[in-house]
Amino acid sequence: MGPQLVRQIREWAVELGFSQIGIAGVDLSSAEAGLAAWLSNGFHGEMAYMQTHGLKRARPAELVPGTVSVITVRMDYLSDATPEGWQAVEFDRLNRPEEGIVSLYARGRDYHKVLRARLQKLSDRISAEVGPFGYRVFTDSAPVLEAELAARSGQGWRGKHTLVLNREAGSMFFLGEIYVDLALPASEPTSDHCGSCSACIEVCPAQAIIAPYRLDARRCISYLTIEHAGSIPEDLRPLIGNRIYGCDDCQLICPWNKFARRNALPDFDERTGLTGRQLVELFAWTEADFLTRTEGSPIRRIGHERWLRNVAVAMGNALRSHDDAVLRAALQARADHPSDLVREHVAWALS
Structure with missing residues (x-):
């Protein structure tokens, strides 16, 4: 169950449209203090599931007993038709207040469905190779410390906006995981390359990034327009502008996203009726x-x-x-x- 299998998994993953895979161990104990502090400050807002599962998010072997490794995947999501200078195109929408802005990732097919189906196929291929094994797939679902696992498995580093950044692909990608009971060699993590840049902190319309690497979700426009079920606080409404589903500003401003990659999968092509309406x-x-x-x-x-x-x-x-x-x-x-x-x-x- 060594490097040879990981190489094979990587080949299958690329065939299935994933951009990269990595392997993480299950000891995330060093992330627990930060998670506990974030929850105790109430920065998760109404996302009660985060509080409910608490530190289980940082304990993969408690969430899925028997887990000894986590296969992480990332999949670029900019559609093939994304123009050059797309960041400027998107920022320009803010100057047309009567037009609604939908976050880039949400203009195509639901990524939960796209990733889940492909993670299942990847699991099936592993099973065909090694025989039956214990696993569970996740795509932004259940209490998984997704960004932490991605960073530990070499997918990139946590940016100051708390999203994962990759030197070759920026941050315009989805993450997914397969918790497995196979002992696989862990990937090397990458170092942080944000340096002194604070563009994401400065651009955030609602100042939700309260310090480098610390996000107060209760102020985040993505949270307010998607996760938050009730009345939007009145003082935050003017800051939302014409963003009606999500907000990409911290990614649009990030210098690393000049390397963001297109994905030829038709799933991520823009649906008619959502952009520029x-x-x-x-x-x-x-x-x-x-x-x-x-x-x-x-x-x-x-x-x-x-x-x-x-x-x-x-x-x-x-x-x-x-x-x-x-x-x-x-x-x-x-x-x-x-x-x-x-x-x-x-x-x-x-x-």
Whole structure:
């Protein structure tokens, strides 16, 4: 079960569309103090599952008994059609307040499905080679210290924004893991290459990166528009601008992302109807429209109510930049929406 098998796994992984694999051990005890402090400060916000599982996130062998190694994978997600100078193209969207911005990773097929299916195929190939073995696959699911495992297995280093950075690929990639009961030789971790750069900290619209390598999720626009279920704090609404699902600013500004790679998999091609669309049009979607337009997309998991909440906030921010009768009429049409959450954000936007 040595280097030869790891080389073989790497070849299969590349055939399946993964950009890189690494192997991590299961002793993450040195990460426990930082995790405990982050949780005790409440930086996880409403992501109760993080508190529920607590330190089990840092103990793979407790989460999946019998685990002795973790195979980590990364998969680049910029679509093949991504233009040169894409960071500037994306930043420019902020100058068009009546257009809704969806985070780059969410414009194609739901990555959970893409990665899970391919991780399963990779596991099947390993099984065909070594015989039945114990394993479990994860893609941004269950209590897994994903970035920590990725960094320990040589996928890159933790950037000051807390995301994993790779010298050859920036940070525009998804991570996945296979917990296995096979003893595999661990990969060499890479060193930190952020240096004195603090661009991600400075660009964050809501100052959610409160110190290098420390993120307060409760202020993060990705958290507020995706994970957070209730009312968005009023003081943070103006900072959201026209971002209606996620936020890429800390990645767009990062110098390492000039090396971000495209992926030829059609799964990551942009779906029509999500990029460059007017807020008024997106706000008019009925629940049936929302479910149809977001089928197979990660956006579907926030549901229609939160979608309307997010778009209403963006419309309010657009009205602040200049009053517009069409925006006002669209908001007014939903002023009596059955949802308290939608009504509250519509009233705020109109005010």
